[in-house]
Amino acid sequence: MATSSTVRPASRTPFTTCLFARTMRRWIAAAVLGGSAVAGALPEFAFSKLAAAEPEVSYRGDVWPILKRHCWSCHSGTDPQGGLKMDSVADMLKGGDSGPLYVAGKPDESRLIQVISGDKPSMPPKSPPLAAMKVDLLRRWLAGGAKDDSGGSPLGPAAGPPSVAIPATYRFPAAISSVALSGDGKRLAAAVRSEVVLLEIDDVAAPPRRVPTDCDLLTHVEFSPDGAVIAASGGQPGRHGEVRFLRYSDGGAVATRRSGNDTLFRGNFSPDGKRLALGGADGAVHLIPVDPAAEIRRFELHTDWVMDVSFAPDGKTFVSGGRDKATKISDGETGVLLRAVDASPDIITAVATDGVFAVSAGRARTLIGYDYKIALSGVGVTGAGNGAQPITKRDQYTKPFEGQPAEVLDMAASGDRKLVAVAGMFGEVRVYRIADRQRVASVANVPAPIYSLALDQAGTRLAVGSKGGQVLVYELPAGKLLRTIVPVPVQTASVNNGS
Numbered sequence: 001m002a003t004s005s006t007v008r009p010a011s012r013t014p015f016t017t018c019l020f021a022r023t024m025r026r027w028i029a030a031a032v033l034g035g036s037a038v039a040g041a042l043p044e045f046a047f048s049k050l051a052a053a054e055p056e057v058s059y060r061g062d063v064w065p066i067l068k069r070h071c072w073s074c075h076s077g078t079d080p081q082g083g084l085k086m087d088s089v090a091d092m093l094k095g096g097d098s099g100p101l102y103v104a105g106k107p108d109e110s111r112l113i114q115v116i117s118g119d120k121p122s123m124p125p126k127s128p129p130l131a132a133m134k135v136d137l138l139r140r141w142l143a144g145g146a147k148d149d150s151g152g153s154p155l156g157p158a159a160g161p162p163s164v165a166i167p168a169t170y171r172f173p174a175a176i177s178s179v180a181l182s183g184d185g186k187r188l189a190a191a192v193r194s195e196v197v198l199l200e201i202d203d204v205a206a207p208p209r210r211v212p213t214d215c216d217l218l219t220h221v222e223f224s225p226d227g228a229v230i231a232a233s234g235g236q237p238g239r240h241g242e243v244r245f246l247r248y249s250d251g252g253a254v255a256t257r258r259s260g261n262d263t264l265f266r267g268n269f270s271p272d273g274k275r276l277a278l279g280g281a282d283g284a285v286h287l288i289p290v291d292p293a294a295e296i297r298r299f300e301l302h303t304d305w306v307m308d309v310s311f312a313p314d315g316k317t318f319v320s321g322g323r324d325k326a327t328k329i330s331d332g333e334t335g336v337l338l339r340a341v342d343a344s345p346d347i348i349t350a351v352a353t354d355g356v357f358a359v360s361a362g363r364a365r366t367l368i369g370y371d372y373k374i375a376l377s378g379v380g381v382t383g384a385g386n387g388a389q390p391i392t393k394r395d396q397y398t399k400p401f402e403g404q405p406a407e408v409l410d411m412a413a414s415g416d417r418k419l420v421a422v423a424g425m426f427g428e429v430r431v432y433r434i435a436d437r438q439r440v441a442s443v444a445n446v447p448a449p450i451y452s453l454a455l456d457q458a459g460t461r462l463a464v465g466s467k468g469g470q471v472l473v474y475e476l477p478a479g480k481l482l483r484t485i486v487p488v489p490v491q492t493a494s495v496n497n498g499s
């Protein structure tokens with residue numbers, strides 16, 4: 001195959017229609033946002049707001065995010081379903097083919113509540129029903145008179161520049177979509193919806209520093225190899241991918257770069273710290289230099305979302321994996337595909353490499369190593385003429401680790417690339433030595449699902465980001481819990497299913 005972005009895989013599907021709700025649903029096959037069960041103790045400032053009286057429900061801050069996530073993708077645009085547009089309070093009052101969506105002050109008479117309540121709510125169709133907590137919030141908004149604090153202007157992406165609302169205090173625990181550790185394991189960065197939270201792990205008294213971004217949802221945070229810069233990436237679904245390079249010292253932006261027209265997912269700094277390789281919803285790997293003057297390059301290597309990318313320690317190759325179930329090795333400079341090393345029965349969510357083995361994991365509950373040298377040594381052919389049979393050598397270069405208890409959602413390599421930590425839809429983090437695939441540590445009783453993981457340079461500290469809004473830091477290999485952090489202020493520790 002030839003180089004660069006002109007290479008298009010045969011069966012690409014268009015991604016331009018990705019909207020927030022769908023992006024999230026599919027991203028890790030589970031909802032990243034919303035209320036969820038928080039097991040165990042909620043420390044630090046999570047409790048401080050519990051005593052506060054129930055505040056008034058805001059359309060802009062509370063109602064719109066729910067509608068946007070669960071309804072708006074079908075109830076917007078020029079031909080909304082059922083004739084019902086939900087871009088603004090005025091649209092909802094106007095309603096659809098069968099009349100207004102709500103009656104102010106009367107939640108029980110409002111169709112908004114009727115269609116999302118009961119044993120089998122009719123909306124959203126073919127999706128899990130809204131969490132009781134969200135239904136309750138909509139109810140309270142209607143009961144309070146359905147006040148419109150949007151300033152009258154629609155908040156949806158179609159209506160102008162996207163607005164990212166970052167609450168001072170979150171109503172529900174917000175999932176930790178990504179965590180990162182500095183090489184020395186002392187500094188931590190966590191992605192919570194649209195903000196990055198920075199903190200010193202050993203300084204319990206220092207408050208977390210919150211840095212807002214314009215991304216609808218951050219999907220990846222990572223420290224540069226020298227620890228001075230943090231990359232935070234994500235984007236606006238259907239609009240653009242974005243990476244913000246931030247100084248750890250003061251949270252200031254070094255550069256903000258946009259690439260493509262859809263969300264960017266996870267990836268990895270190049271070993272020299274000069275560029276970031278990220279997977280995209282457009283099926284491409286995006287190579288994004290920190291230097292704003294240097295050109296961004298895209299390599300269309302996959303036929304569907306690229307979920308993760310990892311550079312080899314020498315920077316000469318990178319491994320990528322994605323929703324097309326493929327694991328691929330490509331040239332780190334030119335982006336030329338060197339080898340599609342495997343096709344998994346299910347989506348690949350995470351990849352890693354130590355330069356000797358590529359490792360990939362995902363929904364199929366498998367963790368597989370691929371010997372680079374054998375995999376890249378080419379395809380042998382036996383026989384001749386019409387009888388020629390390619391030999392894939394797959395069984396020669398494929399080195400499975402032990403099976404995983406459930407879907408894997410993230411994998412993190414230590415800075416020295418000797419270890420990988422693996423976790424997902426199960427309450428355990430397993431740590432393996434890449435070289436011999438042996439498990440060297442296990443951390444049990446971690447609140448699942450686990451959305452994100454990070455290891456420091458030597459693999460002596462592990463950070464875990466949970467769906468329930470906690471970041472947990474452990475010492476390895478003992479698995480001793482050092483700190484539990486709720487990085488953003490949360491009003492309530494209510495328990496719900498988070499759908």
Ligand code: HEC
Binds near residue numbers: 073082095098101115
């Ligand atoms: C996947 C697409 C989709 C999503 C998401 C969705 N709807 Fe619908 N909705 C439809 C379709 C299709 C119809 C028309 C057919 C029908 O009435 O079943 C409809 C009709 C409706 C109607 C009736 C409109 C009228 O006046 O006849 C209401 C009310 C409604 N939806 C509310 C909601 C709410 C509230 C949400 C979010 C909780 C939501 N919908 C999410 C597809 C969707």
